[in-house]
Amino acid sequence: MKRAKKKAFAEFMSQRGLKSTKQRDIILDSFLSSDRHLSIEELYLKLRSKHPNIGYATVYRTLKLFAEAGIAREMQFGDGQTRYEHVSEGEHHDHLVCTRCGHIEEFENEAIEKLQDEVAETHGFLIERHRLELYGLCATCRK
Amino acid sequence: MKRAKKKAFAEFMSQRGLKSTKQRDIILDSFLSSDRHLSIEELYLKLRSKHPNIGYATVYRTLKLFAEAGIAREMQFGDGQTRYEHVSEGEHHDHLVCTRCGHIEEFENEAIEKLQDEVAETHGFLIERHRLELYGLCATCRK
DNA sequence: GCCATCATGAAAGTGATATCCATTGACATT
DNA sequence: AATGTCAATGGATATCACTTTCATGATGGC
Numbered sequence: 001m002k003r004a005k006k007k008a009f010a011e012f013m014s015q016r017g018l019k020s021t022k023q024r025d026i027i028l029d030s031f032l033s034s035d036r037h038l039s040i041e042e043l044y045l046k047l048r049s050k051h052p053n054i055g056y057a058t059v060y061r062t063l064k065l066f067a068e069a070g071i072a073r074e075m076q077f078g079d080g081q082t083r084y085e086h087v088s089e090g091e092h093h094d095h096l097v098c099t100r101c102g103h104i105e106e107f108e109n110e111a112i113e114k115l116q117d118e119v120a121e122t123h124g125f126l127i128e129r130h131r132l133e134l135y136g137l138c139a140t141c142r143k
Numbered sequence: 144m145k146r147a148k149k150k151a152f153a154e155f156m157s158q159r160g161l162k163s164t165k166q167r168d169i170i171l172d173s174f175l176s177s178d179r180h181l182s183i184e185e186l187y188l189k190l191r192s193k194h195p196n197i198g199y200a201t202v203y204r205t206l207k208l209f210a211e212a213g214i215a216r217e218m219q220f221g222d223g224q225t226r227y228e229h230v231s232e233g234e235h236h237d238h239l240v241c242t243r244c245g246h247i248e249e250f251e252n253e254a255i256e257k258l259q260d261e262v263a264e265t266h267g268f269l270i271e272r273h274r275l276e277l278y279g280l281c282a283t284c285r286k
Numbered sequence: 287g288c289c290a291t292c293a294t295g296a297a298a299g300t301g302a303t304a305t306c307c308a309t310t311g312a313c314a315t316t
Numbered sequence: 317a318a319t320g321t322c323a324a325t326g327g328a329t330a331t332c333a334c335t336t337t338c339a340t341g342a343t344g345g346c
Binding site: 130 | 219221241242252254255262263266268271272273275277278279280282
Binding site for chain 3: 018019021024053054055058080
């Protein structure tokens, strides 16, 4: 999985005539071995301890690049920060966001997607993508 | 409906010991007689022509106040601006957002909500609120 | 190794939101 | 109607999370 994404990214880079650099390798490694919903700042801080010479702008640009390469997706959960989540080929999921601890869980539900399609149809609407987020308290924070 | 909201807002204000002012009255009127998904800037510009002496900060603070009073709700549709929509007692709806013209339609679907509750339950999650947005092309833009 | 390009990082720029502060206004009390 | 008190206003400034600039440093095809 990590290997597949590294390969996908390498291909994307060479297709676009972009260069491979130490920083990009480090950021990719760190991103792939992270929690699935990191903000730029979180990833930057995580890297900072081991690689104090990597700048914020590089992390920012590299994450954008991941998104363009299709191995990451930009997401907004309303806390004012853009988060990047891992993308797996053909997979889609929605989110449970804990309003207390910020923990984000994922889920998939075919039945909901089907109902969404029906709603769209009755409005003559053509769905490109959707977002469904349930905000509340996670199992841990309920206690 | 407008009357009910004005009353609700007046009650909220007196409960909190806040004052009624010309500006707040004007902004409330303008908000209530507007499209359902205005940004701060849109409302400010709309007011500007008739009431050039109302400041941006006042519009900003007053909309926040509406949200606290429960007559408006802050929404993000990913265009980088917070929009305020009207809230009706006990009503909830989701959105169809046109990615071409920006048009926003609303819909309600009991069956989807029910499935959401089921998802939450299987995760031990307690839902406070949710957001469901379908992005794509509206009927008009499809042509 | 040379060199045209691309990449980097510190710093400056943006745009939307949030706050500050001197002045004004609302309203309960004389 | 005048006063006192505290909230409200609005212009200006600050903040926050990006986003871009630019001088310097790497990369990789020759």
